[in-house]
Amino acid sequence: MDISQRHAAAVMPVQPMETELELVRGEGPYLFTPDGTRYLDLATGIAVNAVGYSHPKVLAAIDEQVHRHLHLYSGTAYQQVLVAFAEALQKEIGPSYKLFFGNSGTEAVEAAVKLSRFATGRPAVIAFRGSFHGRSLGALSLTDSAARYRSPYEPLLPAVYHVDYPAPTRLGMTPDEALAHVQQQIARLLETDVAPERVAAIVLEPIQGEGGYVIPPDGFLPWLRDLTAKHGILLAVDEVQSGMGRTGRMFAYQHSGIEPDLVIMGKALGGGMPLSALAARTELADRWTPGAHGTTFGGNPVSCAAGLATLEVIREESLMEVATQLGEAALRQLAPLAELPCVKEVRARGLMIAVEFAGAEGGARAQQVVTESLADHMILHMAGLKHEVIRLMPPLNIPAGVFADALDRLSTIVRRVCSAN
């Protein structure tokens, strides 16, 4: 039996395989098959490997920690590496926040919902259409990017309300219209469906990830911050995909100048190791009484060592500035594609880059581009509610020339796919 047959015989089919590749090794931005064929990874394990596959500083930090101890329940004893990582994150988010570590993005979302309910004593949560917050039942109740994720598992959490995300291309509106539309929806929701004093939190992705790398209008987060502050509602930003330097700031919300109550982190946080975190304003964090939440593996020391080293690499190598520059260059390079009738929009914030395809054929075209890119040894992912978007999330330290060449090849593929259909 080859590996795909063994996989099918032994592993549940619930998580579908996106390629038929067997990959055995990673180096920088590349992945290798057993025969040494090289693929450029523009998906980085869905925005996880922010500094590539083999950064020496990250590997050394893991190696050192592995030889100290692999795991210690974070409630058993104090650990330097966990505290040092929490302090490093405080430097990025603000000294008046405290951290709780988990393992995966969905767990950090669960923690955010639980802390919001606990600290406010209110039941309801508002989330956005097209959002992805994870698949455990609490987080899934917020997720709204595909019926197949939700429907089989109903009933989900009660008192979760969804409103439109200000996604101009999805709504067929200008950014200003989209913002006004969402403002009206939220105002109506708070008037007719749920009283503001019953709402614990509004949870959102500052840039929707799975929803299609949707960048909301500039005024959206400041408006939400004012609204939530007025009603004592907590504002929780899910930075699981957009965080750790990817957008040119450590966290995407930092582009808007607001201070959220809760920051949800995962994916790249652990530098390739499983790790997530919830940051909460100290005043909220200190209200969460001991024992009200917990985890066995969260804050694993090897994951914290890898995450701390990755954060240091992002700072030492100025990778946020690099992400900004590479993102702007990518936008210039891909912009001509937007003139094709089959392309609706090209957009980017740092190294969250999207090409959205237009019309009923959009999903099929995006799939074709992903398939042809794979044949050209580039790994890409789709996104968007109809899978009509290709998203690029290369490592932040991808060499500029390598990336520019990949975008040239991608442009050629997009033009070919658009002219063929």
Ligand SMILES: Cc1ncc(COP(=O)(O)O)c(C=O)c1O
């Ligand atoms: C914005 C966002 N939140 C939460 C999650 C869930 O993370 P995990 O798959 O680690 O549970 C994801 C995963 O894609 C995500 O993109």
